[in-house]
Amino acid sequence: MNLSNLQLIMMAEVNQQQLTGYDLTKCLLLKGWKASHQHIHRDLGKLEKQGVVSLKEVPQSGKPDKKLYMLTPVGKEQLTNALDTEPSISRIQDEALVHLFLANGYYFEQLEQMLRERMKILSEHVSKADPLSALPTARELKHIEAECDWTILVLRELALQEDNKAA
Structure with a gap:
């Protein structure tokens, strides 16, 4: 499974605690990673389809259900495998x-x-x-x-x- 850097960071965060897409966006921004709310939600959907994250809906009165994401055992395995990635040095062609x-x-x-x-x-x-x-x-x-x-x-x-x- 080929995972983007954003997806790996998202997986690491939801491995620590269950988060909504909105909370995940705020958390990543505070840590210096810039990604739009739409991009994060799109990638969460992809990760859910791949069985890497699961979703728990929490009912809220007067509001849409809160969607909490958490890492699955498959996701934990993928995250562990990512630790074995060899570093790469980017080429600069700008x-x-x-x-x-x-x-x-x-x-x-x-x-x-x-x-x-x-x-x-x-x-x-x-x-x-x-x-x-x-x-x-x-x-x-x-x-x-x-x-x-x-x-x-x-x-x-x-x-x-x-x-x-x-x-």
Whole structure:
């Protein structure tokens, strides 16, 4: 069974406690994982069809029944199997590389400004969060800092190229 990262995280959460889709969305957001309520509900439906999670409906007066999701024995086995996954290192092929090949200095000037603004926001979040909850944001902050350093390097190299052309 091929499970997405989102599905694995959802499974880990409902393994700890029974959750509604809404509560799961809030929980993941607090931990730094961004996924829409619709995406989570769609994946919960898929996981239920695969027998990975089960659903318990709890009646509520004056409201629709609350749907609580929990991990099944099959889901627990899948979650355990996921622990044996070998790590992979992502390749970077993004729009920044395209603009590097285009020697688009303006793009990198804008990118540096955006990265610095994002670093401020992330730094504030890390300083306010408890240590474990701050780890995903701290990781993102490190990536953004590295991206900013690389962007500054690109701007220097592009300036050198311009100077060499002018000479």
